Amino acid sequence: MFTIGDFAHLGRVSVRMLRHYDAVGLLPPAHVDPGSGYRFYTAAQLHRLNRLVALKDLGLTLEQVRVMLDEELSVEQLHGMLSLRRAELRQQIVADSARLRRVEARLRAIEKEGAMPADDVVVKPVPSARIARLTATAASYGPEDIGPVIQPLYPELLSRVERAGVPITGYGIATYEPAESDAVLVRAGVTVSVDPSDAYDFEVVDLPALAQAATIVHRGLMDDVDATYQAVATWIEANGYRQNGFAREVYLNYGDGDPADWVTELQLEIVKP
Template sequence: MFTIGDFAHLGRVSVRMLRHYDAVGLLPPAHVDPSSGYRFYTAAQLQRLNRLVALKDLGLTLDQVRVVLDDELSVEQLHGMLSLRRAELRQQILADESRLRRVEARLRAIEREGAMPTDDIVVKTVPAVRVARLTATAASYGPEDVGPVIQPLYPQLFARLERAGVESSGCGIATYEPAGGDEVVVHAGVEVAVDPSPGHDFEVVDLPALAEAATLVHRGTMDDVDTSYQAVAAWIEAHGYRQNGFAREVYLNYGVGDPSDWVTELQLEITKPRGR
């Protein structure tokens, strides 16, 4: 048998927690010396301790842990529960990392307020282009809503193109439309040179030409695009234009290699209000 201190070391928990688990009846010691009151534990009790701690890490209350332990879950059942929790935690870490990148991007935009360069903005005509695309709806145009929607669309699109024997003929192009309220329709597209066909499990459409567009090359991930968008906004206002709809995002070099080298062209259709 092991003293409570040694058992705590072996189980990687505190003596205080072992005393608490004893007090609530979750893990009583195997033996208590009647004269000294010292608690002693067996190696076999590590199995219950491991399950207890694992279930707590799943987010269960101690009362819920008691019910699960009393039901004597199998190793396979417990492994399944822990695997699910592990996946949830990893997803939370990814979401937190994305949120951190967005906060950093906003901070950079704030730091550059009033000093955002507009010299790189080019006004040009954008020709019509044919794309294959998949579509989904995001809760809003915010990056926290758009990112999780558009990111899985591109792997799905390229897999479907491969099955159909269709090769891309140019860049990826993302477009957006209002869907009512804050919701936004997200189109993940890529240039192709094929005709629409009812046999395809993707849509083939022609994006119309933009007679006049304010364009800017953004470098880096789209999590860091706020400063570029705000530079275009400042230019549009300064030159008396009006923006028409959402920007097109043309992925000139995206998703491969160092993210700092990724290149996206932002294309915003603009018009001059009458009388100006």
């Protein structure tokens, strides 16, 4: 038999937790010395302790754990439950990591307030462009919804364009359109010079020309685009214009090499009110 301290070490729990599990009847010691009151455990009790801790880490209450332990779950059942929980935790880690990146991006934008000159904005006409594109829907225009939608669209689009033998003749261009409620149509495109055809498993369309657009170059990850948007918004307001629709994103150099060197041009159609 093992003392409570040794058993705690073997089971990788605290003595305090073992005493608590004893008090609530989840894991009583195998033997209690009548004279000293010392608790003693057997190696076989590690099986119950392992299941107890695993079930508790699934988020079950101790009462729920008690019921499941008394049902004597098989190794296969417990493995299935733990595997499911592992997948959920991994998804949560991915979501939390993305949320942390967004918070950090907003903080960087706040730190740059007023530091990025609005005179970096260039007003110019934007010619029509023929693009191959795929479309998906995001729940909103927020980065937490746009990113997971547009990121897989481009590899899929490039794969389909390559399979079709269609040469890419220019930059990637992403556009956005409002859908129902807060939803947004996300359109990932690349410049091509072929005619539309039903033989393709992607659209070939002509983006309309913009008579006048406020354009600004953003350098780095699109996660950090907030400060650039603030600069162009300041310019639009200061010069008495109104923005017409979402910005186009023209990826002049994106996805290769050092992210600090990536270059995206934002093109916002502007009109006088």
